[in-house]
Amino acid sequence: MPVVVTGASGCIGAVLVPMLVERGEVRALIRNDAAADPLRAAGAKVAVADLADTATVSTAMEGAHTVIHLAGGLYLSGEDAYEAANLGTVRDALEAAGEAEVSRFLLLSYTGASPDSPNPYLRAKGLAEEAVRGSGIEHLILRSTHVYGPRQAWLDRMRAAASRAVAATVVGTGRERVAPTYVEDVARALLTGDDRAGAVEGTFALQGPDEVTADELIDLLAGRRRRKIHLPPAAARRAARLMGQRLSLTMLEVLAMDSLAEDVPAAQDELGLSLTPLREGLAASGVPVGVA
Numbered sequence: 001m002p003v004v005v006t007g008a009s010g011c012i013g014a015v016l017v018p019m020l021v022e023r024g025e026v027r028a029l030i031r032n033d034a035a036a037d038p039l040r041a042a043g044a045k046v047a048v049a050d051l052a053d054t055a056t057v058s059t060a061m062e063g064a065h066t067v068i069h070l071a072g073g074l075y076l077s078g079e080d081a082y083e084a085a086n087l088g089t090v091r092d093a094l095e096a097a098g099e100a101e102v103s104r105f106l107l108l109s110y111t112g113a114s115p116d117s118p119n120p121y122l123r124a125k126g127l128a129e130e131a132v133r134g135s136g137i138e139h140l141i142l143r144s145t146h147v148y149g150p151r152q153a154w155l156d157r158m159r160a161a162a163s164r165a166v167a168a169t170v171v172g173t174g175r176e177r178v179a180p181t182y183v184e185d186v187a188r189a190l191l192t193g194d195d196r197a198g199a200v201e202g203t204f205a206l207q208g209p210d211e212v213t214a215d216e217l218i219d220l221l222a223g224r225r226r227r228k229i230h231l232p233p234a235a236a237r238r239a240a241r242l243m244g245q246r247l248s249l250t251m252l253e254v255l256a257m258d259s260l261a262e263d264v265p266a267a268q269d270e271l272g273l274s275l276t277p278l279r280e281g282l283a284a285s286g287v288p289v290g291v292a
Contacts, residue, residue: 004102006051007071008044010033011151012108016068016187018042023195027060036038049097051092054099062211063184066194068106069093072122072128074251075153082250083190086124087131094135104200105139106193107132108186111205111262112254113143129203141203142186142267145259149183149285157255159287161219164287168228171236172256179207179260181292182281185223185273203217204270205261210278220282220289233255 003020007012008028020026021043028044029051030036044201047060061067071093072086090107094231097105113125132139148155161169189206212220231239233252262287268275272289282289 001025001066002062003068003069004029004061005044005070006089007069008039008046010070010073010150011153012183013070013145014038015149015183016152016190017044018068019187020044020194023191027064029060030055031201048105050148051096053184053272054092054096057092057096058099061096061102062101066103066106067093067097067105067192068110068190070106072125072252074110074159075122076244076248076251079120079248083124084118087128088122090128090131094131098135098136103138103276105135105137105192106190106200107139107141107189109143109203110143110254111143111259112257119253121254123210138200140200141191141282142189142201142278143194143205143262143264144181144186144189145193145207145261146178146180147183148180148184148281152183152285153284154180155287158217159221162218162226166227168218168222169236169239170214170218170228171231171233171252172214172230174213174218174228174230176214177258177260178210178217179211180217180281182207182284184275184281184284185234187276189267189271189273191211193220193272196271201269203264204267205264206267206277207259208260209275209283211260212278220278221287223288239270247266 002025004027006029009030010292026044028046033048049056071089109125115126117123146154
């Protein structure tokens with residue numbers, strides 16, 4: 001049966017949609033028609049609509065079995081944008097999915113999501129998870145650590161930080177533990193969640209098999225051990241402003257935290273996945289890796 005992907009024009013959607021097309025009909029929901037051609041070339045049917053237009057979105061979802069919700073994001077320019085992007089879009093998609101009588105809803109979330117979090121991104125993700133659980137639709141919530149791969153914003157930012165001329169810049173202490181997840185593993189997890197014949201229900205964590213500190217990752221990306229400047233999130237935001245960049249404190253706070261799977265069942269166990277080692281995934285992303 002057809003599957004609908006919201007936010008399909010993003011970097012994860014670019015990997016996931018061709019995988020889904022190999023198995024059947026895919027309807028890609030996007031906001032900007034300029035992003036339609038690559039999706040059509042991959043074999044997807046494209047609908048251009050704002051998710052808030054639930055009547056149009058519901059029509060696009062009619063007859064579909066699953067909605068995979070990728071819309072949202074961490075790398076936003078304004079602090080007030082996180083709730084609309086990460087909670088509002090989920091509520092709109094759930095409303096449309098309910099009207100279209102969709103059977104299954106898959107939500108890509110982030111580790112640390114909590115409705116009680118003081119961080120706007122993590123709070124919006126936590127509230128979005130609550131909305132999915134309370135929707136009455138069969139669902140799977142996938143909490144992933146930082147996703148890396150070609151064109152992935154987190155990897156691009158980390159590579160830029162590692163390549164600063166005088167010293168690498170690290171948001172936080174550098175001792176934060178991260179276990180980034182390769183984008184194809186995230187896509188395979190969502191593909192498997194859609195493909196499962198039996199009922200899907202629950203929240204699962206996905207992290208890469210290799211855990212490193214932020215400082216170790218910087219050295220790995222730089223190909224050598226680098227001198228580092230560690231900046232708290234507020235200081236990093238001030239430094240960015242001096243260089244003409246506008247970075248949200250919300251995003252910088254998340255970058256300064258651990259990014260590890262939490263005390264929820266492991267997605268790889270539930271879905272039967274094998275995960276890509278960090279060095280292998282970086283090499284596949286075009287990153288020449290160096291010291292550990």
